[in-house]
Amino acid sequence: MEPESPADVRVTELSKTFSVPEREAGLRAAVRSLFHRKMRAVRAVDAISFEIGRGEVVGFLGPNGAGKTTTLKMLSGLLYPTSGQARVLGFLPSRREKDFLRGITLVMGNRNQLQWDLPALDSFELNRAIYRVRRNDFVAMRDELIELLEIDDLVRKPVRNLSLGERMKVEIVGSLLHRPRVLFLDEPTIGLDVTMQKRIRSFIAEYNRRHAATVLLTSHYMADVVALCRRVIVIHHGRVLFDGDLAALSDRFAAYKTIDVALADGTRPLDSYGEVLQRDGDRVKLRVPKAEAAPIAARLLGELQVADLTIEEPPIEDVIELVFAQKAAE
Amino acid sequence: MADFYLTMMRTAIQSQLQYRAATYMYLVGMVAEPVIYLVVWTTIARSHGGQVAGITPGEFAAYYIVWTLVRNMNIVFTPYGWEWRIREGQLSAQLLRPLHPIHYDIADFAGGKVIWVLLYLPIAAGLTFIFKPTLDVTPLDVVVFFVAIWGAYLIRTMNLWLLGMVTFWTTRGGAIFQTYMMAELLLSGRLVPLQLMPDWVQEAASWLPFKWTFFFPIEALVGHLSVTSLLGGLGMQILWIAIGGCFVWLFWRASVKRYSAVGN
Numbered sequence: 001m002e003p004e005s006p007a008d009v010r011v012t013e014l015s016k017t018f019s020v021p022e023r024e025a026g027l028r029a030a031v032r033s034l035f036h037r038k039m040r041a042v043r044a045v046d047a048i049s050f051e052i053g054r055g056e057v058v059g060f061l062g063p064n065g066a067g068k069t070t071t072l073k074m075l076s077g078l079l080y081p082t083s084g085q086a087r088v089l090g091f092l093p094s095r096r097e098k099d100f101l102r103g104i105t106l107v108m109g110n111r112n113q114l115q116w117d118l119p120a121l122d123s124f125e126l127n128r129a130i131y132r133v134r135r136n137d138f139v140a141m142r143d144e145l146i147e148l149l150e151i152d153d154l155v156r157k158p159v160r161n162l163s164l165g166e167r168m169k170v171e172i173v174g175s176l177l178h179r180p181r182v183l184f185l186d187e188p189t190i191g192l193d194v195t196m197q198k199r200i201r202s203f204i205a206e207y208n209r210r211h212a213a214t215v216l217l218t219s220h221y222m223a224d225v226v227a228l229c230r231r232v233i234v235i236h237h238g239r240v241l242f243d244g245d246l247a248a249l250s251d252r253f254a255a256y257k258t259i260d261v262a263l264a265d266g267t268r269p270l271d272s273y274g275e276v277l278q279r280d281g282d283r284v285k286l287r288v289p290k291a292e293a294a295p296i297a298a299r300l301l302g303e304l305q306v307a308d309l310t311i312e313e314p315p316i317e318d319v320i321e322l323v324f325a326q327k328a329a330e
Numbered sequence: 331m332a333d334f335y336l337t338m339m340r341t342a343i344q345s346q347l348q349y350r351a352a353t354y355m356y357l358v359g360m361v362a363e364p365v366i367y368l369v370v371w372t373t374i375a376r377s378h379g380g381q382v383a384g385i386t387p388g389e390f391a392a393y394y395i396v397w398t399l400v401r402n403m404n405i406v407f408t409p410y411g412w413e414w415r416i417r418e419g420q421l422s423a424q425l426l427r428p429l430h431p432i433h434y435d436i437a438d439f440a441g442g443k444v445i446w447v448l449l450y451l452p453i454a455a456g457l458t459f460i461f462k463p464t465l466d467v468t469p470l471d472v473v474v475f476f477v478a479i480w481g482a483y484l485i486r487t488m489n490l491w492l493l494g495m496v497t498f499w500t501t502r503g504g505a506i507f508q509t510y511m512m513a514e515l516l517l518s519g520r521l522v523p524l525q526l527m528p529d530w531v532q533e534a535a536s537w538l539p540f541k542w543t544f545f546f547p548i549e550a551l552v553g554h555l556s557v558t559s560l561l562g563g564l565g566m567q568i569l570w571i572a573i574g575g576c577f578v579w580l581f582w583r584a585s586v587k588r589y590s591a592v593g594n
Contacts, residue, residue: 076425098428102428106426118345132333
């Protein structure tokens, strides 16, 4: 193991190419494939580079098939990179050394890793033995996590009797009992209701605060990203499109704001102020260049009878959509 | 490591106890195979003047009643299960832990066997009452038998793990698995006591691991083996465990490199 770098996660020109069999549909093609198998190289991750410092919570965003999960699997040692290098806590993940595996966790939403037929407490005990956690540390951590997620009444039920959201909470506890320093969270709130999503988000934030854990989080729910991540990395077709502050993402890819105005007469033409996105009775939504939002708002207030006016940043979902659409067009 | 093994075995016992009826029915089903062999061979022995190749009906009964326990001890993670394990994400979960997955399998199945052994005892008592086995054992026979059934378990674990790793290279490993199972059936003493096989089969069996997973543990208890044979047999088991373990160690790293973490 090399001396530990300041960054908990360091990725340099990391790539992963899969060789995937490909054939046409139909019986003839199926028979032909017995003798001649056509393979296609799929570059799932294409020379990405980034660093994540201790205690950072970073959102890892991208559409389906962008390479997010592949990247997480390489960083957690499940996959060997095709080229490039990744270092996590100073270790090469592909070597899968025991100290490395004790320092990380990979939580995948809607996955069951606990003993199906037994209460979660029994699975926690097994994880204690696997990770060789000292008894006192284990009890303290287990009780802390149970309290944080408020699952005291769930841990004595067989896992198979828990709902999806309940199972996700006990899975998270099981994944953190060894107090990992780096958390790879792959869509941890997928399929959960709004209340449960909020609970998981608060928990991740609190865990990060208490233990200075480094978190790399993927999610299709922008609420997760907005609540937890100051920094995001956007990946598409295996390449990093953006790496920086969430606010800067909006500035760079969506240089506009929306002005929501309630007028006395909602039928007036407003094209001279900005692009009209929506009309709903007397309420009109305009899209205007970011830099001109304030002067246009002032003009609306000065020139029209305005009952109410709000200026909003574009929803992060729209910004992400724009990012992907731009790159698809390129 | 001892802590893990004890905890995992305890967990396996707890899981097994969730399905008591299913476990018992499974064991009762397991009895069908040896009872069929037993009935066939004792019938043949009685029609051939009371023995076949020097084995009496009582000795056949002893062989196959002990066979039932040895058969249960030999049950390990099937190579056919690797595809399921990969598809369900179980292997990914195991690879994320700081423990070689083989320890998980060894401890998990070992824990289950504690329940199976306990449930086997009344079944053995019933078979003994019906078939009246000839059994004359020494304390050393019992001790060696107890060690040998676990030795058999470990040999088979290594061998079937090696077979299962074929799944990393091809999705069509079924034919290879079947070939292995057929060889095991003929050369292990599972189908018939090896004394009844031709000399060249017995010679071949001595050079292969199969005999040490079935025939040797059974003969350790019922075969009146000499002390030299008993201890020599344990030595052969240790050798085959070591050979299997070396191959597992050699091929595991290459297998994991090919792993594409598909599935859940």
